[in-house]
Amino acid sequence: MSDTLIVFDVDSTLLSVESLDFTVERALRSAPDGPERAAALSALTDQGMAGEIDFRTSLERRIAIAGLTRDSVEAGAQALIEYLTEGMDEMLTRLRDRGVSVFAVSGGFEDLIRPALSHLGFDANTIHANGFTFAPDGAVTGFDRNRPTSRTGGKAEVIAQLKASLGAGRAVMVGDGMTDFEAFETGAADHFIGFGGVVTRAPVKARAPAWAESVDALTAQLLA
Numbered sequence: 001m002s003d004t005l006i007v008f009d010v011d012s013t014l015l016s017v018e019s020l021d022f023t024v025e026r027a028l029r030s031a032p033d034g035p036e037r038a039a040a041l042s043a044l045t046d047q048g049m050a051g052e053i054d055f056r057t058s059l060e061r062r063i064a065i066a067g068l069t070r071d072s073v074e075a076g077a078q079a080l081i082e083y084l085t086e087g088m089d090e091m092l093t094r095l096r097d098r099g100v101s102v103f104a105v106s107g108g109f110e111d112l113i114r115p116a117l118s119h120l121g122f123d124a125n126t127i128h129a130n131g132f133t134f135a136p137d138g139a140v141t142g143f144d145r146n147r148p149t150s151r152t153g154g155k156a157e158v159i160a161q162l163k164a165s166l167g168a169g170r171a172v173m174v175g176d177g178m179t180d181f182e183a184f185e186t187g188a189a190d191h192f193i194g195f196g197g198v199v200t201r202a203p204v205k206a207r208a209p210a211w212a213e214s215v216d217a218l219t220a221q222l223l224a
Contacts, residue, residue: 005168006095006222007159007189009175010106010113010129012198014120016085018045019112023076024066041065048107050203051178055107055152059130063142070138073111080116085198087215089120094223096121101166103128105158107149107179128158155179156188163188174218176201181208193221 011018021042028034041062048058095102104122106113106129117127131144148154155173163171173180173189176196181204184192194201194208197215205211212218 003167003169005101005103005159005162005166005171007103007105007155007162007171007173007183009155009173009177009180009195010104010117011108012049012176013174013180013195014085014088014104015080015083015113015116016198017080017083018042019076019080019108019116020062020066021045022080022083023072023112024068026076026079027066027068027072037065037067046201049177049179049201051182055154055179056150059107059143059150063140066140068132068140070134070140073109073132073140077112077115080112081119084116084119085215087219091215091219091222092120094219098223101162101168102126103162105129105149105155105183107154107177109143152179153182153186155183156186159183159188172222174212174222176204178204180204184209193218 008014024041025038028038044058044062047053048055103126104117108129109132110127110129111132130147130149132140133142135141143150148157159171171189172191173183174193174195176199181192183189192208193210193212194204196213212221
């Protein structure tokens, strides 16, 4: 399997939560309209993951609702360390021991997920995700629009680049959302395994060529 590249989604796959939603919910706990804004953000996430709205549109709307600051981002990032999906660390170790190249490619934000992913053995070279932009006062103003992961089809772009740079003969995408499936549908990934161990997104399950309801089931497929 040394010529195989395995790419994992992060939110609701390597992590047991949606990192942006989780961070915003924490930040809004003391805000009078916090529950309403958190619910609106979650609904946009679901729409984007189900392919009902364009990913960049979803991202723009979610950032506008969030009202995050550098401090709340840093606090959320540390809290996310406690929300690694159980069993993923062992599975990733076994894959790496076999010489498999493992990457995390996310429509989420590196600012939030990097500390948690470091506990799963990922470093800056193996994480591809979005990045926040900040105002001088620390307020989140938006996101880096030059990163492929900030737009529809971005995960496919990243996977194609990784395959070319690594000379990988085969790429497998693992994730729960439609953006993950699209990386396979467009041909960048050679195989796709839908992951339902955290949340099952019906449109993805219906179209996925393979499905894993748990980390154990995913491990069995990846290490077969």
